[in-house]
Amino acid sequence: MNEPTQAPVNQGAAACCSGAPAAFTAQPEDDERLAALCKALAHPHRVYILRFLMAQRACFAGEIAEQLPVAASTVSQHLTQLRDAGLIKGEVDGPRRCYCVAPEALAQLKTLVGAL
Amino acid sequence: MNEPTQAPVNQGAAACCSGAPAAFTAQPEDDERLAALCKALAHPHRVYILRFLMAQRACFAGEIAEQLPVAASTVSQHLTQLRDAGLIKGEVDGPRRCYCVAPEALAQLKTLVGAL
DNA sequence: TTCGTTATTCGTCGTATTACGAATAAACGA
């Protein structure tokens, strides 16, 4: 992914919204991170999984799959995407796998969204 | 998109994380809306556009396109996605088009993320 | 009216996403 190219800005154009322009600093790393977190939540089932997992504190992959109207293998893929984004963690517990939310990543998401 | 199927839950399983389970209520509409907003921000260039637009208050499509290392037609598609999600608004101003952020949608995003 | 400027839409291409069922791996109990 290419980074934005800081070009000259604000050649005296502002029409639809009022107010003076504020300072703008490019933050490509934050943009990438926020985009990655948002991408992980860009599907309703994954939002559901995250919320469900937060309420349950922790639960097995099978329990999550029971909640959703898709195949277990599809749920497993969703879990992988959430895990790759750092939003959840999974650990082996016997033949099952126990998932729980990663509070740090969630806090980072809230911070980045809050900074918008 | 199918809605989650509220199945029986919490068959006495909790391993990796401590704490008692909290109440959980399915909110399929919120999940859909948050997913849609997140999808709109699931690309770094779109995050950049939103932040840039917030700082500038308003600006023309061409100014935005100058900032990014992709073709103007691609930027136009990104703007369309942000507009479809309700995050920005665009209005005709002569031969140009002036875009600005939609504060309501941004507030909704912050609310939904904050509720996680 | 015609021309130049600006932005979008169209057609296309390659890749990624979402979904499924089948096959595989890993752990435990009989």
Added chain:
DNA sequence: TCGTTTATTCGTAATACGACGAATAACGAA
């Protein structure tokens, strides 16, 4: 050891995404 249970990985198919350049539309000025 051999099944059973559980979850993931694999192979596949349909659709969506991101990108480009060319074509189109919309407006203002000459």
